[in-house]
Amino acid sequence: xxxxxAELSLxxxxxxxxxxxxxxxxxxxxxxxxxxxxxxxxTLAYGxxxxxxxxxxxxxxxxxxxxxxxxxxxxKKASGMGALFVAAMREWKKxxxxxxxxxxxxxxxxxxxxxxxxxxxxxxxxxxxxxxxxVGSAAPFIGLFGTVVGIMTSFQAIAGSExxxxxxxxxxxxxxxxxxxxxxxxxxxxxxxYNKLIADAGKLGARMEGFADExxxxxxxxxxxxxxxxxxxxxxx
Amino acid sequence: MRVGLVTSGVLHVxxxxxxMLSLSAPESFDVDDVESLPVELVSLxxxxxVQKGAEDARKDGPAAPLPTEKPPVDEDAVNLGxxxxxxxxxxxxxxxxxxxxxxxxxxxxxxxxxxxxxRPEPVEEVAPEPEPDTTTEVAALPEPRQTVEPDPVPDVAQxxxxxxxxxxxxxxxxxxxxxxxxxxxxxxTAKTDERRESEPQRQAQSTPPAPDNKSEEDEVAxxxxxxxxxxxxxxxxNQQASLGGQRNTGGSELTQSExxxxxNQIQACWSPPSALGAEDLKVSVRFRLDRSGMxxxxxxxxxxxxxxxxxxxxxxxxxxxxxxxxGYRLPAEKYDAWQDVVVNFDPSEIYR
Numbered sequence: 001x002x003x004x005x006a007e008l009s010l011x012x013x014x015x016x017x018x019x020x021x022x023x024x025x026x027x028x029x030x031x032x033x034x035x036x037x038x039x040x041x042x043t044l045a046y047g048x049x050x051x052x053x054x055x056x057x058x059x060x061x062x063x064x065x066x067x068x069x070x071x072x073x074x075x076k077k078a079s080g081m082g083a084l085f086v087a088a089m090r091e092w093k094k095x096x097x098x099x100x101x102x103x104x105x106x107x108x109x110x111x112x113x114x115x116x117x118x119x120x121x122x123x124x125x126x127x128x129x130x131x132x133x134x135v136g137s138a139a140p141f142i143g144l145f146g147t148v149v150g151i152m153t154s155f156q157a158i159a160g161s162e163x164x165x166x167x168x169x170x171x172x173x174x175x176x177x178x179x180x181x182x183x184x185x186x187x188x189x190x191x192x193x194y195n196k197l198i199a200d201a202g203k204l205g206a207r208m209e210g211f212a213d214e215x216x217x218x219x220x221x222x223x224x225x226x227x228x229x230x231x232x233x234x235x236x237x
Numbered sequence: 238m239r240v241g242l243v244t245s246g247v248l249h250v251x252x253x254x255x256x257m258l259s260l261s262a263p264e265s266f267d268v269d270d271v272e273s274l275p276v277e278l279v280s281l282x283x284x285x286x287v288q289k290g291a292e293d294a295r296k297d298g299p300a301a302p303l304p305t306e307k308p309p310v311d312e313d314a315v316n317l318g319x320x321x322x323x324x325x326x327x328x329x330x331x332x333x334x335x336x337x338x339x340x341x342x343x344x345x346x347x348x349x350x351x352x353x354x355x356r357p358e359p360v361e362e363v364a365p366e367p368e369p370d371t372t373t374e375v376a377a378l379p380e381p382r383q384t385v386e387p388d389p390v391p392d393v394a395q396x397x398x399x400x401x402x403x404x405x406x407x408x409x410x411x412x413x414x415x416x417x418x419x420x421x422x423x424x425x426t427a428k429t430d431e432r433r434e435s436e437p438q439r440q441a442q443s444t445p446p447a448p449d450n451k452s453e454e455d456e457v458a459x460x461x462x463x464x465x466x467x468x469x470x471x472x473x474x475n476q477q478a479s480l481g482g483q484r485n486t487g488g489s490e491l492t493q494s495e496x497x498x499x500x501n502q503i504q505a506c507w508s509p510p511s512a513l514g515a516e517d518l519k520v521s522v523r524f525r526l527d528r529s530g531m532x533x534x535x536x537x538x539x540x541x542x543x544x545x546x547x548x549x550x551x552x553x554x555x556x557x558x559x560x561x562x563x564g565y566r567l568p569a570e571k572y573d574a575w576q577d578v579v580v581n582f583d584p585s586e587i588y589r
Contacts, residue, residue, distance in 0.1 A: 010257045033249050034242075041241030 013175040018153050024146030024179050028139060032186035035135045038128045039193040046200045049080055049125070053207060056081045080121055080204075081211050087117035088215055096226075103223045110219055114212045121208060125201045129194060136191035143183015150176025291478035317474070340461055342454050491574050495567070499575070502565060506558035509584045510547040516585035518542035520551040523579045528572055530564030532556070539579065551582040 014025060059069065060081075070089040073082045091113040095106050154172020161168055314323040491499070510518055524536035536555040538548045559565065567575045 010253075010260050029249070033245050036245035036248060037238070037242040039241070040244050041238050044240065 010178075013171075013178050016171065017150060017175045017178070021146045021150040021153075021176065021179050024142055024149075025182050028142060028146075028179070028182040028186045031135050031139060031142075032182075032189075035132050035186065035190040035193065038132055039189070039197065042129065042197050042200075046125075046197070046204065049204055052079070053081050053204070056085075057211070060085070079124070081208055083121055084114050084117045084208060084212050085215060087113045088212075088219060092219060103227045106223055107216075107220050111216055114216060118205075118208055118212055122201075122205050125204055126198075129197055129201065132190045132194035132197065136187050136194055139183045139187035139190065140180070141183070143180040143186075146179025146183070147176045150179060290480050292480070294478050294480045296480050340457060342457065491568075491571060495571075499565065499567060499578075500580075502562060503554055503558050503580055506561060507554035507582065508550060509582070510544065510550055515547070518544045518547035518584055520548050520582040521579055522551045522555055522582065523577070524555055525577055526565060526567070526575060528569065528576075530559075530567055532559050540581075547582075547584075551580075554582070555580070 014022070017025065066089065070086065070093075073086050074090075078086055088110050091110050092106075095109065151173055154169070154176060157172060158164070158169055316323050318324070509515065519540070520538060520542045521540035522536050523539045525533040527533050532555070536552050538552060541548050565575075
């Protein structure tokens with residue numbers, strides 16, 4: 001129990017706090033550090049991804065041969081839209097190398113491959129955002145827990161000191177409330193960052209889905225053309 | 238991920254360091270020592286009793302009535318004010334315009350005094366010149382001795398006596414002068430108003446008095462200019478006024494035992510109505526008393542019971558009681574509290 005008139009600076013409050021409260025404070029501080037790290041990392045990653053999407057779309061619609069693009073991308077393990085494109089092209093090539101018979105099953109397989117690739121990419125994009133959500137919702141409670149424990153111990157100390165003077169009561173309550181303050185400090189940026197990043201991730205996902213649909217349409221047209229030429233060739237023979 | 242973690246860690250360290258340096262202990266409140274007596278016993282009289290003072294004065298000031306302008310003069314005065322004598326009527330702030338006729342002595346300079354007659358200018362004395370006689374000389378008789386004394390031919394102007402510039406009257410050195418009459422000593426009897434007024438003046442007069450005619454004029458004006466007619470007391474105070482009312486009311490409330498005494502006096506004189514259902518015949522009678530405890534006017538029934546007999550019995554009780562006891566016996570210093578009395582007659586308390 002702090003003596004009346006003890007120092008009430010931030011560091012003094014932390015040092016006066018009990019073991020449980022200290023633990024809670026350290027945990028909240030770590031959560032804050034990690035959530036900020038996630039937010040910074042994700043913001044940078046999303047920016048990079050957006051630029052990569054723009055670049056890929058430019059090259060894709062530039063009239064370049066899809067085979068050449070596939071060869072260039074397959075070598076350097078593309079991500080995002082590139083990964084979708086590579087997955088679809090791989091399935092396409094495999095099917096034609098082995099001589100696909102049914103155009104419908106080929107179309108289905110290509111879509112499946114792109115879906116899987118899309119899911120994998122989305123997982124990478126949205127990874128660790130769950131931590132932000134957890135911090136945003138749980139940190140205030142953790143801080144409150146620290147406060148309750150701190151006030152409990154401080155009231156026990158007051159009961160021992162047999163004085164109800166506010167100067168005796170105040171430091172313990174102040175140090176306990178510091179835990180709630182830390183919880184809020186961790187939670188508020190996490191909630192805001194989570195909402196912002198989830199919206200960004202949703203936009204990226206929608207963009208990739210759009211590309212997947214478009215590419216699927218292009219491939220479907222190609223399949224039809226090949227089948228028709230194949231059929232005509234058979235009929236000519 | 239490393240970039241984010243490092244950036245975040247650095248940010249937190251910076252913020253925490255700043256917080257520890259700048260968010261030091263806040264300044265503690267300055268709280269005066271408070272008396273730890275949360276409960277105070279207050280009697281009703283403490284709230285209701287009012288002390289004479291000013292209504293807009295500070296609450297924690299000293300207990301004093303409104304300050305007056307003049308120093309204390311009248312020792313026995315009761316009412317506050319700036320007057321020389323104690324007056325019962327309260328002093329009013331503004332005065333009704335009173336037309337005051339004022340007799341003023343004419344100024345001496347304005348009085349038309351006749352100019353003194355111009356004095357004849359003194360004419361220069363002309364030495365009489367002997368006129369050479371030519372006519373009386375007789376040439377035939379050359380008598381050298383017969384010279385005639387030349388007659389001085391007086392001028393017209395010379396006929397008038399030459400007046401001196403100032404009338405030179407010689408005062409004899411020793412003239413019998415009447416003895417200076419001594420001032421009549423002031424009769425030290427009962428103080429008259431004029432003397433009381435003039436007394437402090439005389440004490441203040443260290444310089445010789447003003448010329449006689451002027452003071453006379455002022456005196457007349459002062460006597461005639463009796464403009465201030467409103468009342469006010471002569472009790473003096475120079476202290477700062479404390480919070481209070483127009484007059485003291487402290488202690489003017491009748492105590493419970495005094496009220497009981499009055500009730501007993503009246504109850505002894507009352508023969509309550511003995512009709513059926515007389516318990517409900519409650520009467521309120523109001524009456525006024527003068528300072529000697531005698532009735533002023535007749536008691537009036539303010540709340541009637543609806544039964545004429547019951548009302549009359551209550552009224553009669555008041556009258557009988559006064560006659561039997563030669564006036565009501567009540568503490569004289571609390572006259573304010575009992576000058577107007579309302580008595581509730583409730584027969585149910587008797588029949589119970």
